[in-house]
Amino acid sequence: MTTDPTITGAFLAATDAPDPFQREQSIDAGRRSWDRIPAHYRGAVLDHPDAQEWVRSLVAAGLSRGAMVPRISRGPSLLLIGSTGTGKTHTAYGAIRALTSSGLSCSWEAITAADLYGRLRPRHRVDSEVEFEPFLRCGVLVLDDLGAAKGSEWNEEINYRLINHRYEHEQPTLITSNVPPKDLASALGERVSSRLREMAQRVVLRGGDRRKAGAA
Ligand SMILES: Nc1ncnc2c1ncn2[C@@H]1O[C@H](COP(=O)(O)OP(=O)(O)OP(=O)(O)O)[C@@H](O)[C@H]1O
Ligand SMILES: [Mg+2]
Numbered sequence: 001m002t003t004d005p006t007i008t009g010a011f012l013a014a015t016d017a018p019d020p021f022q023r024e025q026s027i028d029a030g031r032r033s034w035d036r037i038p039a040h041y042r043g044a045v046l047d048h049p050d051a052q053e054w055v056r057s058l059v060a061a062g063l064s065r066g067a068m069v070p071r072i073s074r075g076p077s078l079l080l081i082g083s084t085g086t087g088k089t090h091t092a093y094g095a096i097r098a099l100t101s102s103g104l105s106c107s108w109e110a111i112t113a114a115d116l117y118g119r120l121r122p123r124h125r126v127d128s129e130v131e132f133e134p135f136l137r138c139g140v141l142v143l144d145d146l147g148a149a150k151g152s153e154w155n156e157e158i159n160y161r162l163i164n165h166r167y168e169h170e171q172p173t174l175i176t177s178n179v180p181p182k183d184l185a186s187a188l189g190e191r192v193s194s195r196l197r198e199m200a201q202r203v204v205l206r207g208g209d210r211r212k213a214g215a216a
Contacts, residue, residue, distance in 0.1 A: 006046060006097040022069050023103035030100030033108065037093050046094030048087075050203045054078045055098045058140075058172055062104045071105035073139045077166070077173040077200035081181060085209030088176035092142045095174055099140060109134050110142035113159070114149045120158060136165045140172045147179035147187040159192050167195040175200060 034042060046052055054076065061075040078095075080088045092110065099106045111119070116135065120128045135141055143162070149155060166173045177184070181202065185193040 006094065006101045018066070018068060018070070026069070026103050026105045027101060030102075030106060033100055034097065036110075037096065041090055041093035044090045044094040044097060046091065046098045048091050048094075048203070048205070050201070051078065051080070051091050051095050052098070054174075054201065055095050055102075058099065059102045059104060062102075069105055071107075071139060072099055072102075072172065074170045075172045077175065077196075079196055079200040079202045080174065080176045080205060081179070081202065082176075082205030082207075083178055083209070085211045086205040086207055087210055088178070088205055089144055091205070092144060092174050092176055096140070096142060105139075107139040108141070109138040110144065111135065112144040112148075113146045113155075116143070116162075117149060117155055117158060132161075135162060138171075140174070141166065142174045142176075144176050145178070146175050147177045147184070151187065151189075156189050156192070159188060163192050163195050163199075167199045170199075173200070 037044075046055065058072050058075045062070045062072045080091055082088050096108055096110065100108065119131050122128060135143075141162075146159065163173075165171075175196065177187075179187045181204070184196070188196070
């Protein structure tokens, strides 16, 4: 079997896409977008079976709409939960690499929740609504480390607006968090955690911290 280098033991390309030329165009655009993946995760290979299945379901949903240029724009979300160093961010970028290699058009954004709050903080001559737009609109969003920053009312409002928008429009969102499942509601608020419960499959990453100590 041909193996896709972005995903272990599988080949995800949409070989039944309606237009092979268009498929190649989407793959080229996807590969170019890898420049935006942080260096540490640029080679991330998706090896988690549940995350692989999520990617497969989004590719299938994109193809099933029968568009001339099939795109990944609607479908289920994924909530990756695990303690520090269990591979959440690796898995998230592995999923982005797999989705952008599939031959479907896939616009994506990835940001940590803390960086998002920083980006949206009121600043002179910066329209925060314009800054927010790509994260609301993109086909696939990775929202990394939700619940890690200290929760203020303002942070909660940003979380709510973002998650509610993506919930209402059924836009695939991969959320990572190191908040244990039983504490999600208190960390994120009932409105956000209720929506996440419905929109996202919850996957717990187990094991210890995979970060190795560097040579001293
Ligand atoms: N499946 C994997 N295969 C190879 N390396 C991995 C895998 N998962 C994680 N790693 C590596 O282990 C380290 C920790 O992974 P990662 O940064 O994804 O953890 P995390 O769960 O996001 O941690 P944190 O909660 O601190 O953000 C990184 O160096 C990453 O490259
Ligand atoms: Mg991480």
